[in-house]
Amino acid sequence: MTQYQKILVLMCRDTSRWFSVFDFMKNGLGDLYVGYKASSRLPELANEYPKLFLEKPNGKYVQRRINVDEIELWFDGLNKDLRQVVAKELGYYPQVDAYEKSDSNQ
Numbered sequence: 260m261t262q263y264q265k266i267l268v269l270m271c272r273d274t275s276r277w278f279s280v281f282d283f284m285k286n287g288l289g290d291l292y293v294g295y296k297a298s299s300r301l302p303e304l305a306n307e308y309p310k311l312f313l314e315k316p317n318g319k320y321v322q323r324r325i326n327v328d329e330i331e332l333w334f335d336g337l338n339k340d341l342r343q344v345v346a347k348e349l350g351y352y353p354q355v356d357a358y359e360k361s362d363s364n365q
Contacts, residue, residue: 260291262296262300263300263303263341264341265283265290266293266301267341267344267348268291269282269283269288269291274349277322278322278323279323280297282297283297283301284297302321308336310333310336311337327349330351
């Protein structure tokens with residue numbers, strides 16, 4: 260699983276929570292641990308998919324959460340691997356062909 264996928268899995272599991280990069284560096288995340296690279300990976304995701312997250316300042320940092328209320332604006336624009344993660348974690352399968360849906364269940 261890529262670091263981008265790990266970030267999305269964690270964020271999709273708690274869509275009401277505001278995340279900072281430090282949330283992906285905590286011990287106890289097991290296979291979903293991203294580590295210090297989260298400080299670049301999360302902003303990279305936000306830059307590549309600007310509608311994917313809601314953002315709010317928190318001091319000198321930015322907190323983000325998944326923009327589930329406007330999922331139809333960004334879901335189709337995700338690359339296939341990220342789309343599958345979001346589809347699986349949120350149970351969101353709009354016009355995803357049967358092959359993609361079956362791949363995400365593996």
